[in-house]
Amino acid sequence: MDLMEKLEILTDAAKYDVACTSSGVDRAGQKGVLGNAVKAGICHSFAADGRCISLLKVLMSNDCAFDCAYCVNRRTADCRRATFTPEELCRLTMEFYRRNYIEGLFLSSAVVGSPDATCERMLAVLKRLREECRFGGYVHVKAIPGASRELIWQLGLYADRMSVNIELPSQQSLKLLAPQKSKEKILSPMGLIRDGIAENSKALSTYRHAPRFVPAGQSTQMIVGATPESDRQILRLTEGLYQKYGLKRVFFSAYMPVVGDRNLPALGTPPPLLREHRLYQADWLLRFYGFSAREILDEEAPNFDPLLDPKCNWAVRHMELFPVEVNRAPYEMLLRVPGIGVKSAKRIRAARRYAQLDLDALKKLGVVLKRARFFLTCQGKSLSPLPTDDPQVVAGVLREGSAFHRTQLEGDAGPLLKGPEQLSLFAPTKEDRLQCLTGQI
Amino acid sequence: MPYRTDLIYRYDGSYQGFLCCVFECFRAKELPAGIRSWEEDQQSLFGLKEIATRQDLAERVERSIPRKISPQALRLVREGFLTCLPDREMALLRFLLLGYKVGGKVTKLTTHPVVHVLEKGVLTLRNEAHHTLEFLRFSDTGEFLAARVAPRNRVLPLVAPHFCDRLPSENFVIYDGTHGMGFLHRADTPGEFFQADQVELPPPSEAERRWRELWKAFYRTIEVEGRENHALRWNLCPKRYWPLMTELEDSL
Numbered sequence: 001m002d003l004m005e006k007l008e009i010l011t012d013a014a015k016y017d018v019a020c021t022s023s024g025v026d027r028a029g030q031k032g033v034l035g036n037a038v039k040a041g042i043c044h045s046f047a048a049d050g051r052c053i054s055l056l057k058v059l060m061s062n063d064c065a066f067d068c069a070y071c072v073n074r075r076t077a078d079c080r081r082a083t084f085t086p087e088e089l090c091r092l093t094m095e096f097y098r099r100n101y102i103e104g105l106f107l108s109s110a111v112v113g114s115p116d117a118t119c120e121r122m123l124a125v126l127k128r129l130r131e132e133c134r135f136g137g138y139v140h141v142k143a144i145p146g147a148s149r150e151l152i153w154q155l156g157l158y159a160d161r162m163s164v165n166i167e168l169p170s171q172q173s174l175k176l177l178a179p180q181k182s183k184e185k186i187l188s189p190m191g192l193i194r195d196g197i198a199e200n201s202k203a204l205s206t207y208r209h210a211p212r213f214v215p216a217g218q219s220t221q222m223i224v225g226a227t228p229e230s231d232r233q234i235l236r237l238t239e240g241l242y243q244k245y246g247l248k249r250v251f252f253s254a255y256m257p258v259v260g261d262r263n264l265p266a267l268g269t270p271p272p273l274l275r276e277h278r279l280y281q282a283d284w285l286l287r288f289y290g291f292s293a294r295e296i297l298d299e300e301a302p303n304f305d306p307l308l309d310p311k312c313n314w315a316v317r318h319m320e321l322f323p324v325e326v327n328r329a330p331y332e333m334l335l336r337v338p339g340i341g342v343k344s345a346k347r348i349r350a351a352r353r354y355a356q357l358d359l360d361a362l363k364k365l366g367v368v369l370k371r372a373r374f375f376l377t378c379q380g381k382s383l384s385p386l387p388t389d390d391p392q393v394v395a396g397v398l399r400e401g402s403a404f405h406r407t408q409l410e411g412d413a414g415p416l417l418k419g420p421e422q423l424s425l426f427a428p429t430k431e432d433r434l435q436c437l438t439g440q441i
Numbered sequence: 442m443p444y445r446t447d448l449i450y451r452y453d454g455s456y457q458g459f460l461c462c463v464f465e466c467f468r469a470k471e472l473p474a475g476i477r478s479w480e481e482d483q484q485s486l487f488g489l490k491e492i493a494t495r496q497d498l499a500e501r502v503e504r505s506i507p508r509k510i511s512p513q514a515l516r517l518v519r520e521g522f523l524t525c526l527p528d529r530e531m532a533l534l535r536f537l538l539l540g541y542k543v544g545g546k547v548t549k550l551t552t553h554p555v556v557h558v559l560e561k562g563v564l565t566l567r568n569e570a571h572h573t574l575e576f577l578r579f580s581d582t583g584e585f586l587a588a589r590v591a592p593r594n595r596v597l598p599l600v601a602p603h604f605c606d607r608l609p610s611e612n613f614v615i616y617d618g619t620h621g622m623g624f625l626h627r628a629d630t631p632g633e634f635f636q637a638d639q640v641e642l643p644p645p646s647e648a649e650r651r652w653r654e655l656w657k658a659f660y661r662t663i664e665v666e667g668r669e670n671h672a673l674r675w676n677l678c679p680k681r682y683w684p685l686m687t688e689l690e691d692s693l
Contacts, residue, residue, distance in 0.1 A: 004658055011662040029606040031629055036607045043677070044575055045688060047664040050673025057663065092655070098586060098611065099579045101656050101687070256667050271667055351551045361552035 001082060007092070009082040013062040013073050014108055016258075017165075017221065018251045022054040022103035022138040024216030025160050035097055035104070035137030037160060037216075042103050055106035055140055056096055060084050060122055064110030068178040069261045070167070070226055073110045077259065083112070086125045090133050097137050104138030104160070105129065115146035119155060126158035138216075143189045145181060152192055153213070161216040161248070164190045166241075169234050173227035176263050187245075193218045194245050217248035224279060225272040226255035226264055232293075232302035235282055239293040242286065252279045274408035278304040285310055288342050289335050306409055307399040312338040315375060316395045322375040323382060326357050338398070339371030359383060371398055447474065449485055452492045454478030456522050457499035459530055463537055464498045465490075472538075476530035506537070511545035517563060523595040526562035533559065570599040576682045577615070580642075581649050585612035587642050589685055591619050597634070600624075605632055616640040653687050660688035 023041030043052035061083035062073045072079065089105070096102045107125060112118045122141060129135045141159040143152050156162055164186055168174045171183045193214055200213035220241065224234065238250045254271035257264060282304070285291040289311070296310050297303070305313050315322065315338050324333050326348060334345040344367045351357060351365055359378050362369065369376075373383035374394050388394055450465065450473045452458035462476050474487055506515040514536075521533050535555045540547040550556045573596050579586035586608070590596075597617050601624045604613065609629060616623040616637070623640060626632035645653070683689040 004655060007655055008658055008662050011659050015663050015665055029609045031609050034608065034610070038603075042571075042575055045660060045686070046674045046678040047660065048671065048674060049664050049666075049668040050670040050677065051665075051668075052677065053660070053663060056659070095652050096656060096659075098608070099581070099652065099656070099687075100577050100588070254668075256665060273668065347551065350549065354546060354549045355552050357552065364552050364557050 003088060003092075006082045006084060006088070007058070009080050010058045010060075010062060010084060013079075013110070014057050014059045014106075016072070016253065016256065017057060017106075017108060018051075018253045019140070019163055019219050019221055019249065020052060020054050020057055020106060021161075021219075021249065022140075024248055025138070027136065027215075029136060033134045033136040034094065035135055037104075037136070037138050044100065044102055054103045055138065056093055056102045056104070057106040057108075058084070058089070058092075060089065060107060060109035060125060061112045061118075062110045063112050065113060066111050066178075066180045068167075068181065069263055070177055070223060070255070070259065072258050074259070084125075086121075086128045089125050090129045090135075093129060093137075094133050094135060097135070102137075104140070106140045108142040109144065111144060111146075115144040116148055116151060118144050119147040119151040123151065123154055123158070126155065130158050143193065145185045145189055147189065149192055152189055153196060156193060156196055156214040157211050159214060161219060162193050162214050163219045163221070164193070166220050166222045166237075168227055169222050169224075169229045169237050170227070173229070177226070177261075190218065190220070190245050190247075197246070217246070219247055219249040219251065221251035221253055223255050224252050224276055230302040231275065231279065231282075231304050232297040232299070234279060235286075235293045235297055238279075238283060239286055250283060252276050252283070270407075272408070274306055274405065275304065278306075278310060282310045290332055291336075307401065307405060308395060309338070309400070311336070312371060312395075312398045316391045316398070319388065319391045319394070323377045323384070323388065324375065325377050325380070326362065327352050327379065337372050337375045339368055339373075339375075344368070374398070447487050448490055449474055449487045450476045450490050450492050452476065452478060453494050454480055455494060456519070457496060458492065458494040459522060459533070460499040460502040461494050462492050462530065463502050463534060465492050466534065472534075473531075475528065476534065506540070509544070510537075510540040510547060513548045514540050514545070517548060517559060520563045520566055520599070521559050523598060524562040524566045525594045526558070529562065532562070566594040566596065567599070569594050570596040572679075572682065573600050574603055576678065576686055578685065578687045579613060580645055580687075581652070582643050583646060585614055587613070588615045589640075589642070590615060590617050591681075591685060592617060593619070595620050595622070597622055597624055601626075601632065601634075614640075657688050657691075 021041050022037070023039060025037045026039040027037040029036040041054060043054045045053040047053055062079070063081045063083055064073045064075055067075045093105045097104070107122055109118050109122055112121065126139060126141065129139070139159045140161045140163065141155050143155065143162050143164045145164060166186055167181070168177060174181055174183060196213045197217065200210070203210040204212070222234065241247050241250055254273050254276040255265065256271045257267045257269050260267050282296050285296060286293065291314070295314060304310060308316070315336065324337060331345060331349050334340055334348060335342065344365065347365045348357065348367065351361065355361065356379060362378065369383060374386070374388055374397070376383050386393060386397060448471065450462045452462050459476070466472060473490070477483065503515070506518060518533055518537065521529060521536070526532055536547070536559045539553070539555050543550070547556060551560060569592050573590055573592055577588050577590055577600070579588045595617070597615065601615065604615065605626055612627050614623060614625045621636060621638050623635050623637055624632060625635060680693070683693050
């Protein structure tokens with residue numbers, strides 16, 4: 001099997017993994033070493049599905065011993081199998097990196113034989129890449145659940161970021177769909193990495209040249225839409241992971257039915273892209289906007305409003321806090337105004353020290369007022385074109401109804417999107433229709 | 442300063458030359474209607490004043506900026522000179538005049554019309570520089586890696602240090618076709634800028650073509666078919682970069 005064919009098979013097998021970021025660590029280049037790392041991360045291309053391509057995302061092997069129902073590579077699936085040798089993988093990474101195609105390597109693998117054996121093979125690849133090829137770029141490696149502590153520690157010394165995929169957001173779903181995995185098996189490597197990072201930061205403060213363990217932190221991903229968990233459950237879990245395990249990112253992946261199984265949505269079910277989008281919006285609110293999961297979704301409404309983004313939804317339910325004055329509102333409150341992001345809030349905060357801000361100034365700062373105007377006053381004057389005393393009115397204006405939102409809605413939400421009906425004095429009545437049929441007009 | 446609106450400065454188009462224009466503006470106590478480089482030979486009804494470039498004057502003006510305004514202002518002026526703002530010299534001159542008047546806080550007055558124009562221009566420059574870091578593609582010609590870019594702003598001075606840090610032990614050249622300038626880096630040296638109207642690159646070798654094919658295959662395969670979203674891709678990777686990107690040149 002030639003390299004081209006292997007690359008196709010193993011890319012195809014890895015493409016459903018969503019994590020493809022190269023962020024979190026700054027590492028300067030060195031003479032004789034190829035590559036550096038940039039903290040903000042760099043995307044190098046965008047695929048036709050609009051997702052960024054930052055890393056060479058491949059599986060080392062798709063010859064899996066496990067039989068998870070949702071997975072394309074499961075043991076019982078009928079597909080082409082391939083395995084990269086360490087030389088091939090290193091060569092690919094180095095040559096792609098030199099040409100500025102990629103920012104580094106994303107190495108994942110199916111379980112070949114046993115978790116430990118798989119980890120050892122991955123370790124061989126990373127060792128060769130870092131020590132023989134002298135590669136200084138970004139490396140993201142998957143920890144294989146069930147692998148030994150020592151091997152995970154070793155992997156972490158060569159990688160920038162590690163991740164353990166939770167895949168399914170609850171124990172029952174795991175039991176149903178991935179019988180060889182369990183909550184403990186997934187969370188234990190995650191805890192191991194967390195403790196390793198904590199220990200390493202202590203070591204680094206004592207010895208400057210202590211080896212760095214997973215400097216860009218760890219991430220995880222879960223599948224949305226394959227199992228019946230509510231958005232609230234997923235969001236609470238996400239928040240817990242950030243707080244308890246110190247994760248850098250939690251990724252969500254809209255379930256794309258690729259295998260037929262009676263426990264899974266039928267083949268041909270469209271992926272819940274809007275739900276995934278809303279989860280990411282909420283995830284940003286958790287990480288950058290000072291929201292807690294409890295504020296975003298409560299027990300009464302455990303799922304996201306498909307037509308209203310989570311921040312608008314929160315604001316509309318808390319109209320008593322608005323409008324806020326641009327020139328005086330605290331930064332934390334500015335962040336909570338729908339339509340104002342971290343950049344805009346920072347710009348407002350910096351600019352208002354030197355000048356009174358008016359509408360024109362806000363526009364110059366690049367603040368988008370489409371949503372924000374309902375929640376702001378500028379030098380005491382409201383920017384809203386509508387009275388804002390009725391939250392329903394504001395919610396109605398803020399609803400999104402683009403073609404994308406339409407395609408993502410199930411039958412029952414349809415009427416929400418239809419515009420108000422024109423009132424007509426001469427609209428045909430029931431009798432008119434009947435007469436039409438019987439011919440008496 | 443008396444306003445003379447009937448005078449246009451002409452300089453050699455270099456950064457030092459522009460600083461000499463600033464000097465002249467203060468020496469003669471006048472504000473020109475425009476500053477043009479020799480390259481743009483536009484007819485004008487206004488009188489022309491030729492400004493000679495003198496290294497010592499340029500240095501004197503540049504020294505004064507961090508002292509009398511702030512180091513941030515100097516950075517803004519240097520980057521502002523790389524932008525493709527219409528009338529960028531006048532925008533910079535107005536910014537400097539304001540800066541000398543109000544001092545270091547000038548860079549904080551982001552809503553002032555003079556500062557706003559310049560900041561916006563510099564923001565576009567920085568964004569384009571970042572896009573160039575993302576979408577630039579090298580090809581291996583055997584002796585060195587070569588890349589061609591076609592940015593609107595002069596992004597090369599912002600982009601070059603990144604690649605020097607990243608590929609310290611490689612020979613590489615980046616050529617900006619729009620502005621006829623390039624950057625040449627030899628392994629383990631700092632590298633240098635050069636001016637050239639044209640740069641001929643050898644045709645890709647067999648090995649180079651193979652790596653390109655592998656990359657294209659990866660690019661094709663990584664897409665999840667059920668999520669196709671061209672609008673999103675255009676948004677994140679504007680079409681004007683496509684002709685020079687290995688994996689996208691065929692999709693145009």
